[in-house]
Amino acid sequence: MIRIDRASWRVWHGERELRLTPIQFRLLDTLVTNAGRVITREHLARQVWGCADYHTLRTLTMHIASLRGKLGDDAHAPKVITTIRGVGYRLEAHAVSALEGGGLAGAVAALRGISDELTALAATAGAQAAALEDLIRGDGGHGR
Numbered sequence: 001m002i003r004i005d006r007a008s009w010r011v012w013h014g015e016r017e018l019r020l021t022p023i024q025f026r027l028l029d030t031l032v033t034n035a036g037r038v039i040t041r042e043h044l045a046r047q048v049w050g051c052a053d054y055h056t057l058r059t060l061t062m063h064i065a066s067l068r069g070k071l072g073d074d075a076h077a078p079k080v081i082t083t084i085r086g087v088g089y090r091l092e093a094h095a096v097s098a099l100e101g102g103g104l105a106g107a108v109a110a111l112r113g114i115s116d117e118l119t120a121l122a123a124t125a126g127a128q129a130a131a132l133e134d135l136i137r138g139d140g141g142h143g144r
Contacts, residue, residue, distance in 0.1 A: 003097040024067045036093030038084050
């Protein structure tokens with residue numbers, strides 16, 4: 001069972017306290033908050049680094065592998081963090097202490113994650129719409 005003390009940035013796997021980097025802590029915290037649900041690679045990258053470009057997603061893969069190692073998980077036969085090919089990762093619900101991820105605090109954290117994802121998608125859509133408008137204006141001015 002995984003247990004997180006967010007106030008002191010401490011994590012236990014069973015009785016053993018894990019030494020995690022700040023990035024590993026934020027990744028695990030996001031996975032624990034959403035235990036049992038698939039979290040996209042893009043969402044995880046945005047939660048940790050604030051962006052989800054190609055290099056960030058490659059770095060995410062390395063950090064997940066390192067986190068698996070610290071949890072004693074095997075990528076080929078995962079019991080804790082499962083890769084959902086082409087989508088993201090799922091922290092198996094059975095791996096999380098009953099004190100984590102559930103109840104009102106878990107629901108609030110999940111809603112914050114959804115809100116962050118929607119904000120990022122809206123910003124991307126806004127930037128794409130502005131670029132399209134510029135393109136249309138540019139073509140419209142030359143075609144008339």
